Amino acid sequence: MTTTADLETLLAAHESDAFSPDALAGLDTLEEFPGSAVRLLDDAGMPAHYVLSPDGDFSETVQLLRTVARRDLTVAIAHGKTFLGTAPVWVAGTPEQAARLAERVRGGEAVCWGLTERDHGADLLASEFAAVAETDARVDADADADAVGGGWRLTGEKWLINNATRSTLACVLARTDPAGGGRGFSLFLVDKRRLPEGAWRNLPKVRTHGIRGADISGFALDGAPVPADALVGEEGDGIPVVLKALQLTRVACTALSLGAADHALRLARDFATGRELYGRRLADVPHVRRILGRAAAAALTAEAVSALSARSVHTLPGELSTISALTKAYVPTLTQETLGSLGELLGVRGFLTSPPGGGFAKLERDHRICAIFDGSTVVNRAALLNQMPRLARQLSRDRADTEGLRAAADLTAPLPPFDRDRLTLLSVTGCSAVQTLPDTAARMEEEGPSEAGPLMARILAELALLERDSADFVPMTGGLPSTAFGLAERYERAYAAAACLLLWLENPPLRTGRLGTDGLWLRACLTSLTSLLGEDDSDVFGALADVVLDTPAREFTLWGGAV
Structure with missing residues (x-):
């Protein structure tokens, strides 16, 4: 964990390299990701503040992000996106899910939030990305023993997603009831590293007017198998959990x-x-x-x-x-x-x-x-x-x-x-x-x-x-x-x-x-x-x-x- 004052001192010390205004402007012109600045934040312990533990201080997280944003918004948005991707787990995940995720976030792994789709934008109830339950087969050969049966197959595309390509974990909203509706969607925490080859496909980076260096892209899944414990909250809770998670991310x-x-x-x-x-x-x-x-x-x-x-x-x-x-x-x-x-x-x-x-x-x-x-x-x-x-x-x-x-x-x-x-x-x-x-x-x-x-x-x-x-x-x-x-x-x-x-x-x-x-x-x-x-x-x-x-x-x- 780091304090706002410590982070300010650190960033000031790196204004000639990772946080050089000229260097960051150059990356923006080339539409390249500010990797050095992001790694510096990782090494400083910034990701630990994206873990919303009961004894944490959410206002401190806001102040830390402000410290980064006053230097470069692209870096702040690219790095802070992990909090958005993890928020549903802090809101509705099991203690085991939260503990596993917290360990990986503190280790600097990026997490994205797959909500929007190319043809539906903010209309989440129109989302087509689907999850189908598997009840009679092992999810994948490398899955844990408790993932026999009860797993899911995910198919569809998410688009205009920050850190879609760079992330190792994605919290994805999927239609679990073909009829849709307020109780027809669920959230899944997808671990890319556990998917078989070809199940996940990155979509090309999208050129944007601002934050040009950010990883704004998307991904497509084709029958991607995920274990039962990838489900965040209960089946059908997707939209309510999203709305509660947004109560945190909107303030952030x-x-x-x-x-x-x-x-x-x-x-x-x-x-x-x-x-x-x-x-x-x-x-x-x-x-x-x-x-x-x-x-x-x-x-x-x-x-x-x-x-x-x-x-x-x-x-x-x-x-x-x-x-x-x-x-x-x-x-x-x-x-x-x-x-x-x-x-x-x-x-x-x-x-x-x-x-x-x-x-x-x-x-x-x-x-x-x-x-x-x-x-x-x-x-x-x-x-x-x-x-x-x-x-x-x-x-x-x-x-x-x-x-x-x-x-x-x-x-x-x-x-x-x-x-x-x-x-x-x-x-x-x-x-x-x-x-x-x-x-x-x-x-x-x-x-x-x-x-x-x-x-x-x-x-x-x-x-x-x-x-x-x-x-x-x-x-x-x-x-x-x-x-x-x-x-x-x-x-x-x-x-x-x-x-x-x-x-x-x-x-x-x-x-x-x-x-x-x-x-x-x-x-x-x-x-x-x-x-x-x-x-x-x-x-x-x-x-x-x-x-x-x-x-x-x-x-x-x-x-x-x-x-």
């Missing part, structure tokens, strides 16, 4: 966006401080400072959402169906918008693929995929809207898991063990962070900076409108109207505001230093969440820009640490 994906925001802010800061326009520094131009300040506020808001959601994996697992969907919709979308604004600041340098400024073009291009995988923004907002009637009812009730919420918000509180049995497909208790906003606002009146008062009034007014409008919302069969997605966005912003407020209240260290004094970061985040077009918010964003410009760190974080 925020690490990629946080790292991208770190990288982009650093490039914009260096450009603004090193460039002169009409005899003065670009960093001194009010409009530029406002862009930087807004971008920094967005990055800090995304960090607050990610931090609260990652810790909620341990403290509020029953609410993750809601939390993960809104988090995955909100953070990558906000970050992509932020990259767009910083690209305008960089001007033509934002489009260059070689120095100076070439790093931003690759970064912005690579990040676009983050809003798509593990459910696109639209898919996640639809999932949130499908729970909106329940969430609306909970908004009107004075009930929430306040103990779990405060444990999630207090960044120094010990985390309880991850309890997979508390994961549910629908949140019975709604979303405690949003439902307790009125109580949180009351606490802010007593403990918060006076400057935040008008912002709190606006947040509560917007919450009241959200409660009114969501009460009238009814999900429609056959699709959702485009106007409904605005309701999901408003709910996401309410959660983001709650995350900022809760972190402020539960963590006194976040009220100190240049970011914390007079509630600067909090006021900037709340202003970005509530400000109306044309409002004069230049003072708070200008003050935040000062901190960005004076912080020679790789990351711009609520903790204010230069790592």
